Amino acid sequence: MIVTAQLALGPDSTLPAVEGAARGLEAAGVAAVCVLDAADTGAVSPFESTTLCGRLASTTSEIGLVAAGSALYGFPYHLARRLATVDHFSDGRSGWMLRTGTATSEVSAYDWRSTLGRTAELHRAAEYTEIALELWNSWEDGAQYPDKATGDYKDDSRIHAIAYRSLAFRVEGPLDVPPSPQRRPVLLAEVGTAEEAAYLAPVVDVALVPDAALAAAVQEGDPTTLVLLVLPADTPAAEASRRCLDADAAGVSLECSTDTADAAAALAAAFGATRGPGGTLAAALGLAETLTHGGRAA
Numbered sequence: 001m002i003v004t005a006q007l008a009l010g011p012d013s014t015l016p017a018v019e020g021a022a023r024g025l026e027a028a029g030v031a032a033v034c035v036l037d038a039a040d041t042g043a044v045s046p047f048e049s050t051t052l053c054g055r056l057a058s059t060t061s062e063i064g065l066v067a068a069g070s071a072l073y074g075f076p077y078h079l080a081r082r083l084a085t086v087d088h089f090s091d092g093r094s095g096w097m098l099r100t101g102t103a104t105s106e107v108s109a110y111d112w113r114s115t116l117g118r119t120a121e122l123h124r125a126a127e128y129t130e131i132a133l134e135l136w137n138s139w140e141d142g143a144q145y146p147d148k149a150t151g152d153y154k155d156d157s158r159i160h161a162i163a164y165r166s167l168a169f170r171v172e173g174p175l176d177v178p179p180s181p182q183r184r185p186v187l188l189a190e191v192g193t194a195e196e197a198a199y200l201a202p203v204v205d206v207a208l209v210p211d212a213a214l215a216a217a218v219q220e221g222d223p224t225t226l227v228l229l230v231l232p233a234d235t236p237a238a239e240a241s242r243r244c245l246d247a248d249a250a251g252v253s254l255e256c257s258t259d260t261a262d263a264a265a266a267l268a269a270a271f272g273a274t275r276g277p278g279g280t281l282a283a284a285l286g287l288a289e290t291l292t293h294g295g296r297a298a
Contacts, residue, residue, distance in 0.1 A: 002251030
């Protein structure tokens, strides 16, 4: 069974504790750990998820490293280059958990305000994601080649501007980071309503849902999207198996903190958690053959 974990960081989270939690989850067969920082949990945390995943790339070897990041605020270009760098660091184990809601800290930090309702947020998130996907695909295969004699390392004829235009964004591109081992990060998102399922299922590779009804809504939105059921780490194994079966989910995403990561690892081991072969996060989730490189949202 596919098992992932959502690791929530808080004020007492320390680097050794986070590293230990990630290694324990890795040893239990967990396919990926998603790092939730202060913008996701609302609690003060000493770490930002993307840079922390870069650190975890050096202290783990198999588990996928998923950074939570806003798909509403900031610039898609900057997020795309940070996540591509994490993919280079981790030899293709990176992922992005799209945050499609507004954190309290973000309201005062950015000029754009989420004031037009949930539909407007989801539309903006889909565009934001589309831009990132197009940037990761702006280098063709074979565009990068190291030539020490000339000092060149790329074929400009195989690197293309994306020239993305919408009411919210104008991004010329291309990305200034060469293609990463996985080509692009795996995209994940929590889906809590039917409207979110309709907008996000065609955009992401993995949908995290709370119940069977939302699992069905995701499959209706895009039957190729991998569905994982979100469960607390202290859920009894028998109940977790029953709920996963009822939802017809491919696996589970366990909610934990550094204090409860051992419980999540134990539940994952009880499930017989396994990672697919191949080394990348896409391979671990069984998505290596179906992961698209270009945009999906348009």
